[in-house]
Amino acid sequence: xxxxxxxxxxxxxxxxxxxxxxxxxxxxxxxxxxxxxxxxxxxxxxxxxxxxxxxxxxxxxxxxxxxxxxxxxxxxxxxxxxxxxxxxxxxxxxxxxxxxxxxxxxxxxxxxxxxxxxxxxxxxxxxxxxxxxxxxxxxxxxxxxxxxxxxxxxxxxxxxxxxxxxxxxxxxxxxxxxxxxxxxxxxxxxxxxxxxxxxxxxxxxxxxxxxxxxxxxxxxxxxxxxxxxxxxxxxxxxxxxxxxxxxxxxxxxxxxxxxxxxxxxxxxxxxxxxxxxxxxxxxxxxxxxxxxxxxxxxxxxxxxxxxxxxxxxxxxxxxxxxxxxxxxxxxxxxxxxx
Numbered sequence: 001x002x003x004x005x006x007x008x009x010x011x012x013x014x015x016x017x018x019x020x021x022x023x024x025x026x027x028x029x030x031x032x033x034x035x036x037x038x039x040x041x042x043x044x045x046x047x048x049x050x051x052x053x054x055x056x057x058x059x060x061x062x063x064x065x066x067x068x069x070x071x072x073x074x075x076x077x078x079x080x081x082x083x084x085x086x087x088x089x090x091x092x093x094x095x096x097x098x099x100x101x102x103x104x105x106x107x108x109x110x111x112x113x114x115x116x117x118x119x120x121x122x123x124x125x126x127x128x129x130x131x132x133x134x135x136x137x138x139x140x141x142x143x144x145x146x147x148x149x150x151x152x153x154x155x156x157x158x159x160x161x162x163x164x165x166x167x168x169x170x171x172x173x174x175x176x177x178x179x180x181x182x183x184x185x186x187x188x189x190x191x192x193x194x195x196x197x198x199x200x201x202x203x204x205x206x207x208x209x210x211x212x213x214x215x216x217x218x219x220x221x222x223x224x225x226x227x228x229x230x231x232x233x234x235x236x237x238x239x240x241x242x243x244x245x246x247x248x249x250x251x252x253x254x255x256x257x258x259x260x261x262x263x264x265x266x267x268x269x270x271x272x273x274x275x276x277x278x279x280x281x282x283x284x285x286x287x288x289x290x291x292x293x294x295x296x297x298x299x300x301x302x303x304x305x306x307x308x309x310x311x312x313x314x315x316x317x318x319x320x321x322x323x324x325x326x327x328x329x330x331x332x333x334x335x336x337x338x
Contacts, residue, residue: 027175
């Protein structure tokens with residue numbers, strides 16, 4: 001049994017789960033200013049009220065699993081990108097605080113401040129996540145011991161910023177589709193218009209990012225020679241993207257949301273294929289890269305983790321499914337709402 005490969009795949013599942021679930025949370029945050037009055041903004045906020053904190057558990061689990069399974073890669077990434085992670089952490093904290101604090105005072109000025117904190121922190125987290133993905137694709141300078149030898153700001157460039165913009169547009173589209181399922185009336189009609197705009201922006205940036213990736217990151221397609229079956233995912237992702245406007249035109253919103261989630265999951269999968277077997281790619285010295293084999297924990301540790309995951313994951317998936325089923329349908333405000 002290749003335990004390192006198993007945990008590389010499981011990390012991908014956790015990352016895809018977080019991106020698909022918290023992605024629409026972040027998208028709702030970025031679209032929050034669409035609400036024209038307090039009632040509409042409360043409806044948008046309460047659409048994710050019962051879900052947002054549970055969705056972020058996927059990110060915490062991803063970090064914990066990476067720490068236990070691949071501690072050297074964890075140390076390199078978190079120490080080298082300390083400033084970026086602090087920025088993400090700050091954005092997620094302010095986002096949570098804005099949700100909880102917004103309705104503490106019945107003041108229009110107070111609520112407006114937290115509404116913009118909610119929007120800006122959601123945008124900041126989405127953009128930073130995307131930039132991190134772009135930086136991982138390009139590679140970062142590591143020495144022979146796998147230690148990061150540069151600065152976060154030195155790694156900012158056209159390609160990481162492009163993937164950051166791609167992530168922002170993708171999450172905004174994803175959040176818009178989710179809001180279409182949770183709202184009614186004039187607010188729904190306005191959100192639909194913005195969802196179409198977000199889809200157009202995502203599709204444009206997606207096509208540009210794909211072309212730039214093929215030119216600037218040629219190794220992104222090298223593993224397709226070893227794993228030709230991965231090309232099926234490329235086809236499925238294209239079909240999923242094409243199905244989003246089809247479902248929106250037919251007003252089949254659950255289908256659009258599923259297609260959007262599949263698009264995100266497919267992009268995470270292709271990101272993993274491009275990296276494999278690396279966890280942290282070294283550039284310009286690829287021989288210094290941290291792989292799933294030279295940066296992993298012991299075999300015994302990975303086996304024990306696999307047993308725990310086998311027992312725990314069904315509970316996590318079941319709980320998530322129950323919560324989403326319980327809070328299905330359009331949002332209704334009551335005295336317990338945000």
